[in-house]
């Protein structure tokens with residue numbers, strides 16, 4: 001019976017997921033081996049964490065896939081054998097991590113539950129930068145540094161006194177007239193970014209391995225058996241705490257003050273804040289500013305400033321309850337490339353853009369990344385279906401920096417530039433590293449088409465001016481007008497563009513969303529069919545009412561030239577243009593795409609708010625002083641009237657503004673009723 005059950009569960013389990021977990025395990029173990037045994041780091045810790053997270057999530061969902069050798073089953077390391085061991089008098093704790101505001105709020109709730117009372121709403125916190133370095137403990141007796149150790153497993157660390165003594169920021173003697181008899185100081189050893197680059201430049205010159213990040217160099221230097229090597233890495237140190245009873249230092253702030261008096265450096269950017277809101281502001285501020293700091297940080301540390309509360313909250317697991325590390329979102333992560341889109345830029349150059357499984361990098365969700373050109377795809381060796389590392393430094397748009405080829409299953413597909421332009425079907429020609437549409441007008445036409453599509457008489461999306469459309473086209477955020485309705489997926493990416501922010505990105509997306517319902521005539525007009533202006537679009541909509549885009553497609557693709565010419569104002573030229581448009585596959589697929597992205601046709605009734613002018617036809621000539629021509633037309637239509645471009649005996653009224661044209665003369669000749677602006681305004685009142 002059991003066998004049957006197992007077989008069934010295996011066969012129902014997605015084979016692909018099974019293969020993926022196997023590949024992930026192998027790859028994570030390979031990176032571990034490279035790092036720990038061969039001393040080589042091929043991908044960043046953040047990318048490795050990203051892979052581990054994926055494996056962990058899969059194993060949570062499919063526990064039958066967990067194997068004893070899975071990297072997720074591994075627990076912390078033991079101190080190295082070479083150093084003497086030092087038992088910490090008080091355990092060196094680590095910190096629990098928070099990754100979101102909610103995590104931080106939950107932390108406070110848990111803390112309050114434990115304490116059994118609510119913290120004051122203005123409970124001060126001490127916020128510090130979370131240095132990406134190595135925690136150490138220093139013991140001073142009679143103002144002299146006696147010993148220094150690493151954290152190790154928290155209880156027992158390594159005696160690295162000699163190495164720590166090479167760090168100039170660590171005082172060997174305390175600089176005060178009245179030194180405490182014995183004091184235990186904790187802090188972080190770190191390497192500046194500048195020193196890190198210097199060391200790597202030297203390594204490169206010597207033909208030796210390049211270090212992946214400053215923390216690795218700092219950790220490596222502290223564990224050197226030869227202190228001269230440690231001394232050659234100009235390490236730095238910030239003190240962050242004193243091990244003492246809570247009665248001695250009432251707050252974290254007072255600990256920091258004492259540390260400075262004793263001659264230690266503390267991080268000058270640490271500060272007390274008044275409440276949780278200010279904690280969030282502090283974290284956000286430093287997430288933005290981290291690139292400008294001379295050293296690496298990976299988050300902020302938040303303490304309850306009151307040491308009495310801090311102490312009574314105690315420890316959970318290996319971390320104090322009253323502190324948390326609020327991490328920045330990683331600047332690197334792994335994801336999967338689902339496809340490659342082709343973008344026709346402003347200059348007619350075809351740019352490949354990778355479409356990816358959504359992933360959060362540097363605080364924003366990423367769904368696509370420009371691959372720049374075909375050479376870049378070759379350089380990366382990218383195939384569709386590949387797992388890639390996506391990186392984001394600072395406030396710039398993220399990019400794919402590496403393909404993890406070992407994770408391939410064999411089903412990945414190669415990509416090559418298309419022989420024909422996706423916009424107009426013209427042949428594509430190679431031009432240096434670029435591929436270009438051979439039709440010189442192609443790019444301009446595409447842009448013009450999108451400008452027209454969003455114009456007031458069409459979809460009326462005011463927030464999308466030509467400059468923004470150009471920008472979106474160049475960044476690969478849109479490749480045709482229909483993509484505008486998918487911008488909500490890219491809101492994070494829009495916010496990272498120069499001159500944009502979260503607010504303006506949100507505004508654009510909201511405006512676009514509100515324009516998805518459109519009148520049939522406006523939709524027809526928006527398509528930019530040659531010779532089809534507003535009036536023709538209205539005539540078409542009246543003659544062939546359609547309830548949906550599918551309906552519209554079906555009706556119009558069946559119309560003959562004669563059917564079209566039966567409509568008033570539509571001559572042979574216009575009829576041919578409409579007839580031809582609905583017979584081009586590119587156009588019909590565009591309409592289908594509009595339907596897919598959620599564009600729907602509004603009921604006619606919502607346009608005409610009254611039937612006051614039903615059956616009346618108006619012609620406008622000259623300019624009006626109190627409103628634009630478009631506003632005048634809209635008012636007439638709202639009252640059920642019709643607009644015509646040409647004056648005929650069927651015209652009910654000709655509205656004459658200043659500097660009227662030949663239509664005025666014709667109206668007089670035909671005896672059509674003429675209205676001046678004042679009379680017109682009385683009618684539409």
Ligand SMILES: [Zn+2]
Nearest residue numbers: 421424437442
């Ligand atoms: Zn083209």
